[in-house]
Amino acid sequence: MHEWPLIIFTLLVQASVGITLFTTFNLVVAKSGLDGQEKRRYALPFMLIALIAGALGLMVSTAHLGYPLNAFHALRHVESSWLSREIIFASLYLAFLGLGTLIALISKRLSLALLLVASLLGIVDVFCMSAIYVHSSVVTWMHVNTYLMFFGSVLSLGAVASLWSLAVRPNLPSQLVRKLAITAIALLIAITLCRLLAQPMYMEYLASAQNSDVVTFPHQPLAAFAQLASLRLAAWVVLIAGVCALSLCWRSHSINKRLLTLGSGLIVVAEILLRTGFFNIQ
Numbered sequence: 417m418h419e420w421p422l423i424i425f426t427l428l429v430q431a432s433v434g435i436t437l438f439t440t441f442n443l444v445v446a447k448s449g450l451d452g453q454e455k456r457r458y459a460l461p462f463m464l465i466a467l468i469a470g471a472l473g474l475m476v477s478t479a480h481l482g483y484p485l486n487a488f489h490a491l492r493h494v495e496s497s498w499l500s501r502e503i504i505f506a507s508l509y510l511a512f513l514g515l516g517t518l519i520a521l522i523s524k525r526l527s528l529a530l531l532l533v534a535s536l537l538g539i540v541d542v543f544c545m546s547a548i549y550v551h552s553s554v555v556t557w558m559h560v561n562t563y564l565m566f567f568g569s570v571l572s573l574g575a576v577a578s579l580w581s582l583a584v585r586p587n588l589p590s591q592l593v594r595k596l597a598i599t600a601i602a603l604l605i606a607i608t609l610c611r612l613l614a615q616p617m618y619m620e621y622l623a624s625a626q627n628s629d630v631v632t633f634p635h636q637p638l639a640a641f642a643q644l645a646s647l648r649l650a651a652w653v654v655l656i657a658g659v660c661a662l663s664l665c666w667r668s669h670s671i672n673k674r675l676l677t678l679g680s681g682l683i684v685v686a687e688i689l690l691r692t693g694f695f696n697i698q
Contacts, residue, residue, distance in 0.1 A: 419695040421479040426545065427573075427691055428473030429506065430566060433538035434574025435466040436513060440531040442578060442596050449592045456526040458588070462581050463517045463531075470510050498551055502544035509537040542570055554697055555625045556637040561618040565694065568611045569687050572655075575604040576680045579662065583671040590669050597666045608659050612652070637697040644693045651689035658682030 439462045443455055450458065516530035546566040549557040578600040582593050626638055661679030665672045 421476050422695055423688070423691045425473045425477040426566070427569060427687060428469045428476065429545070430542060430569045431573040431577070432466045432470035432473065432513075433509070433535075433542055434570040434572070435462050435469070435577040436509075436531065436538055436574075437535050437570065438574040438578035438600065439463060439466070439581065440528070440535045441599075442581065443526075443528055443531065445596060445599075446588075446592055449589050452526060453524070455528075456520055456524065458581065458585055459526060459531075460517070460520050462577060463513065463520065465577070467510065467513050467517050470506070470513065474506060474510070498544050498547040502541060502548060505537055505541035505544055509534055509541050512537060542566055554637050556622065556641050556697060557694075559618055559621050561614055561621075562694075564611055564614050565690065568607050569691070571603055571607040572683055572687065575600040576662070576683055579665065579671060579676055580680070583673055583676055586670070593671075594666075594669070597671060601663055601666065604659055604662060608655060640696050640698055641693075644696060647689060647693050651686050651693065654682050654689065655686035658686055 439459050443459055446455065446458075512530050512534040516527050516534060519530070520526050543563070546563045550559070550562050552558065579597060582588065582597055582600075622638065622641065658679045658681070661675050661682060663679075665675035665679060
């Protein structure tokens with residue numbers, strides 16, 4: 417399939433935003449429980465991961481363009497183009513995240529304000545990214561389900577990163593770890609249920625489109641969607657299994673790393689399968 421650059425790009429950027437969101441949230445919750453240096457030691461590795469993932473995602477996205485060196489031309493119609501807006505907000509997101517990471521590396525000081533701004537810009541970026549496809553001419557994308565799936569990936573992958581950030585820092589206060597771990601698991605379960613509950617509404621929309629005269633030349637998204645039923649089913653089963661594993665990874669006062677590894681792997685595989693089905697329109 418020739419859409420691998422878009423699959424990699426969207427998942428990497430959404431994972432980056434999710435890591436930044438959960439890192440920022442955890443720092444806000446731990447405001448009185450950790451001193452400045454402890455916050456920096458906790459957040460810096462995941463800020464670096466988020467920055468690298470976002471930068472790699474943007475680099476991969478240029479592979480989808482016919483002439484990558486002319487990518488800057490996509491910025492010419494900000495007032496009317498969701499693509500232009502997405503590029504601008506992605507760049508601003510990485511700029512603020514990169515500045516915050518650089519300050520933490522050089523001055524040994526963590527700027528929560530920069531992380532908060534980066535988180536907000538990341539949310540707007542993912543909204544613009546979703547809007548590109550919702551406002552396209554591909555019938556399987558032109559639904560609120562696209563927003564839900566993209567933001568669902570942000571929260572799912574962010575929750576995974578949050579649990580790992582707690583698992584690799586055993587010296588954090590146990591009450592804080594418990595609160596953050598339970599919050600991450602609860603959000604993961606909630607967003608997974610929301611995504612699942614939206615599917616009947618989405619299927620009803622596609623059924624009505626099937627009975628209309630919708631034509632998306634030269635693609636056949638409805639036909640491709642029907643052919644990938646087994647892939648979607650497998651993706652949802654894997655995702656649910658991953659969520660169940662992560663739901664069980666919190667044991668008494670610690671995180672079970674075996675279950676965390678299993679659940680994390682299953683969720684990443686499920687997100688890749690779901691995104692593959694999303695972009696396969698012919």
